[in-house]
Amino acid sequence: MVRIATRHEAAMTWKDDELCPKIKKLLKSISKDTICCKAYMSRPGEYEIHEGKSHFPLSLNNKLCSCGAWQISGIPCRHAMRAMVHAKIDPHSVVSTWYSVRTYKYSYSFSINPIPDKNQWPAYDNLPTVMPPTIKRGIGRPCRNRRREEGEDEKGKKAKTVKCTKYQSNAAKAVKASQKKAAQDQAKKAKTSQSTEVSVSQSQPQNTS
Numbered sequence: 001m002v003r004i005a006t007r008h009e010a011a012m013t014w015k016d017d018e019l020c021p022k023i024k025k026l027l028k029s030i031s032k033d034t035i036c037c038k039a040y041m042s043r044p045g046e047y048e049i050h051e052g053k054s055h056f057p058l059s060l061n062n063k064l065c066s067c068g069a070w071q072i073s074g075i076p077c078r079h080a081m082r083a084m085v086h087a088k089i090d091p092h093s094v095v096s097t098w099y100s101v102r103t104y105k106y107s108y109s110f111s112i113n114p115i116p117d118k119n120q121w122p123a124y125d126n127l128p129t130v131m132p133p134t135i136k137r138g139i140g141r142p143c144r145n146r147r148r149e150e151g152e153d154e155k156g157k158k159a160k161t162v163k164c165t166k167y168q169s170n171a172a173k174a175v176k177a178s179q180k181k182a183a184q185d186q187a188k189k190a191k192t193s194q195s196t197e198v199s200v201s202q203s204q205p206q207n208t209s
């Protein structure tokens with residue numbers, strides 16, 4: 001209540017189109033840190049910022065810096081500030097609307113009903129004390145197993161493994177092909193052995209008694 005009232009009152013004197021005073025101050029301190037950065041433009045709105053040995057790709061068009069601070073906070077980081085100095089862009093214009101005075105005023109425009117302190121509460125001395133209900137123990141042993149979710153495996157059941165159908169089919173094909181080849185080779189071998197046996201038996205002279 002106090003916070004809402006004081007902040008709402010403080011914001012009354014601020015201009016709607018501006019940023020909140022704290023953010024303005026923060027932008028000033030960030031702009032001081034840009035001294036250690038150098039901006040190199042690759043094309044309009046796209047930069048590479050050098051800071052010591054580190055290089056940061058930066059996009060003014062998409063409001064992105066590879067350090068991550070700009071996109072998280074909505075306030076341009078020192079790298080972005082350096083690029084904006086090069087591109088002659090006012091940093092105040094790219095700060096997120098979260099930090100505008102209009103948003104601040106909207107946040108504290110709601111009211112809370114005033115409440116008296118504890119000493120002013122009405123006294124209720126003669127009220128009966130309400131005790132918690134007595135716990136009745138159920139029949140049989142209490143269940144110690146956890147209730148499982150719908151579709152969850154039972155305790156001790158192995159989890160199902162998901163296999164790639166494409167891989168499976170390829171593997172099955174490969175196995176079938178190898179089996180077929182082995183059978184063909186065996187049949188060939190059997191044929192050749194049979195033919196050699198026949199030729200040997202034909203070439204042997206017959207014993208005539």
Ligand SMILES: [Zn+2]
Binds near residue numbers: 066069077078079080
């Ligand atoms: Zn940055």
